Amino acid sequence: MAIWSLSNARYASSSACLDAMSEPHGEQRGIYIGRTAIYGVPFLLDLHGNVNPHVAIIGMTGSGKTYLAKSMALRATICDNYTLLIIDWSGEYAQTVDFIGGKRLRLSGDLDNVEKWSALVKSLGLDTELLRDSICIDMSELRDSKIKAIASKALLIAVIRAMHEISLDKHGDTMILIDEAWQSVSSSSEISILFREGRKYGISMVITTQMASDINNAVIANAGCIILFKLQNPDDYKLLSSAGILSGHDMEDLTGLGVGSCIVHQNKKDGNGLHFSISHVDGIDTDIVFVYGDKMQVYVPSNKFFNAAQALGDEAKAEISNLVMDSNRRLDLVSLIRLLLMLKIERPRILEFLYSIGIDDISIVIAYEKAELSTESAK
Numbered sequence: 001m002a003i004w005s006l007s008n009a010r011y012a013s014s015s016a017c018l019d020a021m022s023e024p025h026g027e028q029r030g031i032y033i034g035r036t037a038i039y040g041v042p043f044l045l046d047l048h049g050n051v052n053p054h055v056a057i058i059g060m061t062g063s064g065k066t067y068l069a070k071s072m073a074l075r076a077t078i079c080d081n082y083t084l085l086i087i088d089w090s091g092e093y094a095q096t097v098d099f100i101g102g103k104r105l106r107l108s109g110d111l112d113n114v115e116k117w118s119a120l121v122k123s124l125g126l127d128t129e130l131l132r133d134s135i136c137i138d139m140s141e142l143r144d145s146k147i148k149a150i151a152s153k154a155l156l157i158a159v160i161r162a163m164h165e166i167s168l169d170k171h172g173d174t175m176i177l178i179d180e181a182w183q184s185v186s187s188s189s190e191i192s193i194l195f196r197e198g199r200k201y202g203i204s205m206v207i208t209t210q211m212a213s214d215i216n217n218a219v220i221a222n223a224g225c226i227i228l229f230k231l232q233n234p235d236d237y238k239l240l241s242s243a244g245i246l247s248g249h250d251m252e253d254l255t256g257l258g259v260g261s262c263i264v265h266q267n268k269k270d271g272n273g274l275h276f277s278i279s280h281v282d283g284i285d286t287d288i289v290f291v292y293g294d295k296m297q298v299y300v301p302s303n304k305f306f307n308a309a310q311a312l313g314d315e316a317k318a319e320i321s322n323l324v325m326d327s328n329r330r331l332d333l334v335s336l337i338r339l340l341l342m343l344k345i346e347r348p349r350i351l352e353f354l355y356s357i358g359i360d361d362i363s364i365v366i367a368y369e370k371a372e373l374s375t376e377s378a379k
Contacts, residue, residue: 050224059229
């Protein structure tokens with residue numbers, strides 16, 4: 001399964017005559033989402049090609065919105081070197097952040113006001129980590145949605161403070177993901193600020209919510225991309241129609257969407273719009289990486305594998321990740337070593353990486369010799 005983050009990725013059906021308002025065509029780059037419903041070509045979401053790099057994902061429970069959010073977060077981090085911040089209300093993103101070697105923090109306590117939570121955030125050192133390291137804030141153990149909303153507000157206040165300290169000409173790319181944002185987004189001035197100002201600081205907001213009516217006007221106006229899964233509230237169709245996001249035909253399509261299928265609505269910087277359907281979102285399995293050789297099989301936990309790959313550098317980690325995904329997580333040891341040789345990684349660093357993921361000496365010697373021979377013959 002390809003991770004689909006290559007620059008200038010060309011669609012298989014680029015020669016077909018496509019309407020700009022129905023399906024994407026030509027060359028694109030960005031985060032792979034899935035294949036389009038009509039022509040079945042890969043769609044890559046270019047966050048920076050939209051008027052704003054923010055995304056609102058809307059859909060009923062079980063429609064596939066969280067699956068998409070996880071996939072977007074992983075691909076943005078692995079392939080495009082985004083820093084990732086997840087505010088996780090339900091504790092669903094542990095594997096996601098482990099997969100990229102990020103940090104997890106599980107909040108606990110019954111603090112009943114923003115000031116107390118802000119003090120806790122500072123005491124934990126989070127105010128210095130936000131927007132610098134990939135981190136997931138797990139709030140699943142907090143007592144109820146009211147406490148979670150207060151804690152979220154304190155976190156977002158700290159994010160905004162950290163954002164305003166970023167140099168406008170030296171920022172990297174950061175994705176802030178808030179799942180089940182319906183529990184705080186409608187009344188959150190902090191989310192509105194991040195949607196209005198985040199682009200200047202390299203921040204892309206990704207929020208998921210169950211109903212369009214939960215989203216305030218600032219979010220709708222500043223979302224460069226709105227992705228719609230199946231909706232359950234008739235009022236949502238009216239709201240989205242009045243906002244110019246849906247037509248009557250779209251409403252018919254939405255009601256017939258299956259799990260994992262969605263409609264994508266984009267506003268591009270060049271003034272054009274893209275509006276089309278994805279037949280099924282393609283996600284990433286985050287459990288294990290299977291490495292095999294002549295007489296060797298090793299199952300490596302994903303977080304261990306990619307933490308080890310990080311020691312080889314960002315470029316090597318991205319190339320290894322692509323190889324893992326292209327091989328459906330069944331990784332031939334010879335192919336892995338050959339890739340590292342082509343990237344000109346020094347032999348001691350290659351050996352250290354292989355030992356760290358549990359490959360034995362004999363298997364390394366056999367595979368290394370084959371990889372060197374095939375690399376030489378390819379020159």
